[in-house]
Amino acid sequence: xxxxxxxxxxxxxxxxxxxxxxxxxxxxxxxxxxxxxxxxxxxxxxxxxxxxxxxxxxxxxxxxxxxxxxxxxxxxxxxxxxxxxxxxxxxxxxxxxxxxxxxxxxxxxxxxxxxxxxxxxxxxxxxxxxxxxxxxxxxxxxxxxxxxxxxxxxxxxxxxxxxxxxxxxxxxxxxxxxxxxxxxxxxxxxxxxxxxxxx
Amino acid sequence: xxxxxxxxxxxxxxxxxxxxxxxxxxxxxxxxxxxxxxxxxxxxxxxxxxxxxxxxxxxxxxxxxxxxxxxxxxxxxxxxxxxxxxxxxxxxxxxxxxxxxxxxxxxxxxxxxxxxxxxxxxxxxxxxxxxxxxxxxxxxxxxxxxxxxxxxxxxxxxxxxxxxxxxxxxxxxxxxxxxxxxxxxxxxxxxxxxxxxxx
DNA sequence: TCTTGTTGTCAACGGCCGTTGACAAACTCG
DNA sequence: CGAGTTTGTCAACGGCCGTTGACAACAAGA
Numbered sequence: 001x002x003x004x005x006x007x008x009x010x011x012x013x014x015x016x017x018x019x020x021x022x023x024x025x026x027x028x029x030x031x032x033x034x035x036x037x038x039x040x041x042x043x044x045x046x047x048x049x050x051x052x053x054x055x056x057x058x059x060x061x062x063x064x065x066x067x068x069x070x071x072x073x074x075x076x077x078x079x080x081x082x083x084x085x086x087x088x089x090x091x092x093x094x095x096x097x098x099x100x101x102x103x104x105x106x107x108x109x110x111x112x113x114x115x116x117x118x119x120x121x122x123x124x125x126x127x128x129x130x131x132x133x134x135x136x137x138x139x140x141x142x143x144x145x146x147x148x149x150x151x152x153x154x155x156x157x158x159x160x161x162x163x164x165x166x167x168x169x170x171x172x173x174x175x176x177x178x179x180x181x182x183x184x185x186x187x188x189x190x191x192x193x194x195x196x197x198x199x
Numbered sequence: 200x201x202x203x204x205x206x207x208x209x210x211x212x213x214x215x216x217x218x219x220x221x222x223x224x225x226x227x228x229x230x231x232x233x234x235x236x237x238x239x240x241x242x243x244x245x246x247x248x249x250x251x252x253x254x255x256x257x258x259x260x261x262x263x264x265x266x267x268x269x270x271x272x273x274x275x276x277x278x279x280x281x282x283x284x285x286x287x288x289x290x291x292x293x294x295x296x297x298x299x300x301x302x303x304x305x306x307x308x309x310x311x312x313x314x315x316x317x318x319x320x321x322x323x324x325x326x327x328x329x330x331x332x333x334x335x336x337x338x339x340x341x342x343x344x345x346x347x348x349x350x351x352x353x354x355x356x357x358x359x360x361x362x363x364x365x366x367x368x369x370x371x372x373x374x375x376x377x378x379x380x381x382x383x384x385x386x387x388x389x390x391x392x393x394x395x396x397x398x
Numbered sequence: 399t400c401t402t403g404t405t406g407t408c409a410a411c412g413g414c415c416g417t418t419g420a421c422a423a424a425c426t427c428g
Numbered sequence: 429c430g431a432g433t434t435t436g437t438c439a440a441c442g443g444c445c446g447t448t449g450a451c452a453a454c455a456a457g458a
Binding site: 238 | 414415416417418419423424425
């Protein structure tokens with residue numbers, strides 16, 4: 001009998017706060033499911049906001065996604081907070097740390113990487129936020145390719161661990177994993193001149 | 200005026216052939232887009248078959264996907280067709296070869312890995328068809344983890360190259376890429392006892 | 399006060415989706 | 429031939445989707 005009161009929350013009539021709430025909810029939702037599986041109504045509910053406002057403020061689902069897909073990987077900071085010989089470990093440690101924080105912005109990427117609507121934005125995010133600065137830092141032969149391969153490895157591990165949830169990587173001692181991955185990456189960082197490593 | 204003749208193809212009334220056509224089309228379509236973006240009507244059209252038949256023969260979209268998600272990575276064959284010291288290169292070569300054939304069954308996996316409906320089947324496919332046999336072959340300490348990391352790397356590279364389409368990996372000389380990746384994987388294969396490689 | 403613009407609410411639209419059930423055509427076997 | 433089964437066709441269902449436009453509540457300026 002009582003009317004279902006979805007959210008008669010006395011919104012304080014603050015459009016900026018509303019937009020922020022929508023963005024927060026979008027971050028949360030897109031990190032849990034992929035682009036298609038995430039609905040505007042779901043985001044709106046999470047933000048305690050009417051669906052129509054989402055379209056009104058951000059134009060479309062695609063534009064909303066683009067908004068939260070700004071490059072935010074603090075590569076420059078990671079590069080500068082230690083020496084080249086420990087960069088591998090710093091990268092991996094940061095990645096694993098980030099995986100524990102919610103919402104994990106990397107998960108947003110991984111979940112929607114295969115969506116034809118979302119992938120262009122993701123490609124841009126990776127290029128600008130990760131590969132470009134890293135390859136500049138690396139220098140030497142095939143810098144861009146090496147940076148891309150490092151990125152590949154990190155993405156692969158994250159995919160198997162957080163998206164596919166392979167038991168061996170989920171239930172494994174974190175420190176062992178970090179060491180193993182960091183070693184591989186570090187050797188890619190160091191492979192400055194030699195196209196063909198010692199055989 | 201003329202009735203649009205979608206497909207009045209005189210089907211030869213062969214249910215097995217029809218099922219096979221649907222499976223072929225499914226392979227093709229699921230390799231191009233992800234689980235949600237691939238529609239049964241699209242598959243049916245490609246197979247020149249009525250949509251209803253897809254549901255009738257395979258029960259549901261999910262079951263159809265499960266059917267084409269049988270493990271088919273010929274890991275055993277790859278393991279046996281050469282020595283341990285060249286396994287890395289054989290794995291990478293096979294992967295790159297496979298990426299050129301259509302439909303690429305690996306792409307099916309990558310595209311839908313993030314779909315909550317599809318990912319359990321994909322996890323199973325990876326576990327059974329790749330990680331399990333490889334880790335058995337590897338032996339030694341942390342065999343399963345090492346096999347999973349190798350899988351991660353291969354998946355990461357494939358994702359960046361074929362799904363995200365990072366320019367550096369798409370436009371790169373294939374042989375350089377293969378060498379670089381194979382070296383990394385080979386060192387993981389070789390890291391038999393030492394948990395902490397030479398430091 | 400009245401007016402104007404902002405912010406939130408509501409209901410509906412058209413579209414695509416996976417799935418189902420009724421029916422027609424073709425083949426099989428008696 | 430006639431009955432029964434398989435195979436294919438067609439139209440519709442209910443549901444969810446992103447998006448839109450009309451309208452109410454409120455705030456601020458005249």
